[in-house]
Amino acid sequence: MTTIQKIAPLLLAIASTKMVIAQEVDLFKTVDSTKQKEYVEATFKSTHLINGHSIETTKAGLLDFRISHRFGLLNSGSYNFFGLDNATERLGLDYGITNNIGIGIGRSTFQKQMDGFVKVKLLKQSTGPKASPISITGVAAVIVKTLKDSDPALQRTTSDKTSYAYQLIIARKFSASTSIQLMPTMVHYNLLPLAKDPNDLYSLGIGARQKLSKRLSLTAEYYYQFNQFSGYYNSLALGVDIETGGHVFQLHFTNSTGLTESTFINQTSGKWENGDIHFGFNISRVFKIKKQKLSL
Amino acid sequence: MVRQIIKPNTMKYVLGMLIALSTFAFTNNQKIYQTKSGKVSFFSSTLIEDIAAVNNQVDSKLSNNGQMIFQLAIRGFKFENATMQEHFNENYMESDKYPKAVFKGKITNLADVNFDKDGTYKTTVAGELEIHGVTQNITATGTIDIKAGKVAAKSNFKIKLADYGIKGTLIGEKIAKELAITVDCKYD
Numbered sequence: 380m381t382t383i384q385k386i387a388p389l390l391l392a393i394a395s396t397k398m399v400i401a402q403e404v405d406l407f408k409t410v411d412s413t414k415q416k417e418y419v420e421a422t423f424k425s426t427h428l429i430n431g432h433s434i435e436t437t438k439a440g441l442l443d444f445r446i447s448h449r450f451g452l453l454n455s456g457s458y459n460f461f462g463l464d465n466a467t468e469r470l471g472l473d474y475g476i477t478n479n480i481g482i483g484i485g486r487s488t489f490q491k492q493m494d495g496f497v498k499v500k501l502l503k504q505s506t507g508p509k510a511s512p513i514s515i516t517g518v519a520a521v522i523v524k525t526l527k528d529s530d531p532a533l534q535r536t537t538s539d540k541t542s543y544a545y546q547l548i549i550a551r552k553f554s555a556s557t558s559i560q561l562m563p564t565m566v567h568y569n570l571l572p573l574a575k576d577p578n579d580l581y582s583l584g585i586g587a588r589q590k591l592s593k594r595l596s597l598t599a600e601y602y603y604q605f606n607q608f609s610g611y612y613n614s615l616a617l618g619v620d621i622e623t624g625g626h627v628f629q630l631h632f633t634n635s636t637g638l639t640e641s642t643f644i645n646q647t648s649g650k651w652e653n654g655d656i657h658f659g660f661n662i663s664r665v666f667k668i669k670k671q672k673l674s675l
Numbered sequence: 676m677v678r679q680i681i682k683p684n685t686m687k688y689v690l691g692m693l694i695a696l697s698t699f700a701f702t703n704n705q706k707i708y709q710t711k712s713g714k715v716s717f718f719s720s721t722l723i724e725d726i727a728a729v730n731n732q733v734d735s736k737l738s739n740n741g742q743m744i745f746q747l748a749i750r751g752f753k754f755e756n757a758t759m760q761e762h763f764n765e766n767y768m769e770s771d772k773y774p775k776a777v778f779k780g781k782i783t784n785l786a787d788v789n790f791d792k793d794g795t796y797k798t799t800v801a802g803e804l805e806i807h808g809v810t811q812n813i814t815a816t817g818t819i820d821i822k823a824g825k826v827a828a829k830s831n832f833k834i835k836l837a838d839y840g841i842k843g844t845l846i847g848e849k850i851a852k853e854l855a856i857t858v859d860c861k862y863d
Contacts, residue, residue, distance in 0.1 A: 403705045406742040407779045411734065417750050417774065421765050438757030478757070555771045593766045624845075625758055670755040673729050675716055 416507035422514060422552040422560070425627045425663050426473055426481065426498075428586045429600045429616040430635055430643040434516045434550035434560055436481035436498045440669030443473040445485075447638050447661045454654030462657060469638035474668070479503075489637040496520035496544075504552060518546040522639045539570040544640030546584075556590035564602070566641045572608050580645045581605040588620070596620040598629070602644045614647045629661040706790060708826045709736045713860030715747055719851040726759065726850065728752040735860045737819075737828060739790040741782040743800060745858070748774055767843045767850075768807060776806045780813075788819055795820050800830070806839040817858065830858040 423433035426443060437443045451465030459465060469492075471485035479500040486493055502515040524540040543566070550560035562584030571578065584602040591597060600616045618631025634649035634656055636642070649655025713733030719726040730751040737743050749770045754760040764770040780802020782788060788796040801814040817830025835853050836846055846852060 403740060404707060404738070406707070406736050406738050406744050409736065410744060410777055410779065411746055415748055417748060420750070420770075421761050438761075441757055475757075555769070624762075665758050667756050667758070671753060671757060671760075673727065673753055673755055674731065675727060675729050 416505055416509060419504040419506065419514070419552050422504070422550050422558045423588050424596060424620050424622055425629065425661075427629075427661060427663075428560070428588070429598055429618045429629060429631050429661070430614065430633060430638060431562065431584060431586070431600060431602075431640060432496075432498065432516075432518050432546065432548060433586065434500075434514050434548045436479065436500055436516065437473045437475035437483075437665075439475045439478045440667065440671060441475050442666045442668045443471075443483075444664045444666065445469075445471040445473060445661060447471065447659070449633070449636060449638070449657045449659035451657065452649065452654070453632075453656045453658065467636055467638070485639070487638050487642075489639075489642060490524040491526040492522055492524050492637075492639055492642070494520060494522040494639045504550070512551060514548075514550045514552075516548040516550075518544070518548065520544040520546075520640055522641045535570065541569050542641035543567045544644075546640065556596075558588045560584075560586045562586065562602070564640065564644060566645055568641065576608055577606055580607060582644050584644070594622045598631070604645065607645060610648065611645060612647050612650050614643050615651055625665045627661075627663040629663075631659055631661075632656050633659060706739045707736055708738070708862035710734070710860050710862045713745065713858070715745070715859075716857045717752075718855045718857070720855075721849060721851050724849045726754070728754045728760070728763070733858075733860065735828075735862070737826060737860075737862055741785040743778070743780050743782065743802070743828070745776075745778040745860075747776050749776060750774065767841055767846075773806075773808045776804070778802055778804045778813075780815075782819075783814075790821060790826070793822050804834070806834070807841050809839045811838050826862040828858065828860045828862070830856075832856055 423435050426433060426435045426437055447469040449467050451459055451462030453461050455462050467488040469485050469487040471483055473481055473483035475481050481498040482496065484495045496518055498516060498518045500516050502511055502513065504514040505511050520543065522542045522544065523537060528535050544564065546562050546564045548560055548562050550558060552558045564582045564584060566580045568578055582602045582604045584600065586600040587598065589597045598618045598620055602614045604613055612634065614633065614635040616631050616633035616635065618629055621628040634651050635647040636649065636657060637646055711734050712731060713735040714729060714731050715733050716727060716729040730747050732747065732751045734746045735744065749768045750764055752763065754763065780800045783799045783801050788798060796819045798819050799814060799816050803810050804813045813832065815830050815832035817828060820827040833853050833855055837852065843850065
């Protein structure tokens with residue numbers, strides 16, 4: 380065999396490699412099918428599920444004016460028009476400082492409460508590389524009862540009438556239509572109904588949303604109390620969310636009267652079995668205060 | 676004996692051919708220009724409201740053989756109004772189901788473009804545009820700018836929402852039935 384015979388296959392190999400490298404790249408075949416990291420949006424339609432917070436915060440530059448309205452008890456009979464004669468209300472303003480930080484204030488009829496809260500998105504569910512399967516939002520709220528004492532001799536201070544609520548909301552949007560969240564909660568009371576009562580009440584909430592159509596969803600919210608004041612029950616609410624443009628209407632039934640964490644989670648005196656059910660609605664109207672900047 | 680003489684000759688012939696082929700291979704100089712920060716915006720104008728949104732993370736490639744591709748994440752469109760942005764993804768584009776839009780096209784007048792010479796070249800591009808899971812053939816006009824070896828592509832065209840199966844109660848009221856699309860990509 381001559382040298383040339385020996386090296387010919389090698390040369391052939393090298394030459395054909397060059398051919399492959401130099402062949403034109405078909406751009407159409409380079410369309411990237413790998414997914415980029417994307418954050419999951421709209422796990423819930425509104426920042427409040429029914430009585431309590433959802434994982435969502437008000438988006439940057441938006442002001443959400445919220446009217447939460449609860450009629451009287453259904454079992455109060457036809458004389459009270461099944462509760463529609465009475466009502467308690469919370470008026471609230473929520474504002475988004477950034478897309479991850481929201482603040483809010485509110486005034487409730489119930490115990491003439493004033494409340495304020497800070498809500499921060501700590502983790503956001505995402506898809507694609509390094510995806511997170513869940514979202515976590517933290518909420519810290521302060522609630523002050525301003526209702527005058529029946530007996531002024533008690534001389535209760537503002538501090539006595541203050542309670543604090545801390546929540547961690549853990550949510551997952553399972554599909555475009557189904558979302559579930561868990562809400563481990565601690566409420567701290569400065570002043571207790573009875574001396575033997577604990578200052579810190581622990582509870583675990585569970586909430587869900589099932590979309591029926593693009594603009595209509597069913598919602599549910601339940602709080603299980605691990606320790607509690609006597610005479611109070613766990614809060615359960617079932618509702619419907621209807622979205623129209625900048626409004627979200629939430630209609631629901633609940634055994635809770637109050638609209639702040641320390642009242643609806645730990646001071647729900649109604650019982651579903653007894654028909655102590657309120658019909659209620661929340662109206663959320665979002666106003667654009669600051670525009671998101673676009674570099675068009 | 677005769678065979679031994681022929682063989683080296685054949686090998687020389689083969690070798691010569693291989694060299695010629697590899698030289699030919701080297702003369703093929705396809706150039707690919709790409710960017711991951713291209714810009715695509717759209718504009719909807721009705722008597723009630725004007726709506727604009729922009730995506731600054733468009734992935735695009737352009738080859739001097741005339742091929743062009745554009746890919747973008749629908750959720751990458753930013754609106755002035757965050758609520759509108761959510762509605763866009765949730766109620767109209769169904770971005771969970773259809774996260775991307777893709778365009779694959781070819782410059783139909785490639786002979787008019789000289790990628791090695793500075794200038795602004797008017798071009799027509801024809802191809803397939805996939806939005807909301809629906810693919811349509813489109814033709815758009817635009818320009819290719821070449822300046823000191825840098826390539827930029829621009830185009831304006833219109834698309835009808837109905838062509839892509841995009842439905843919603845506000846289309847025809849607050850949202851125009853036809854959107855004006857602007858493409859502006861500067862390639863590396």
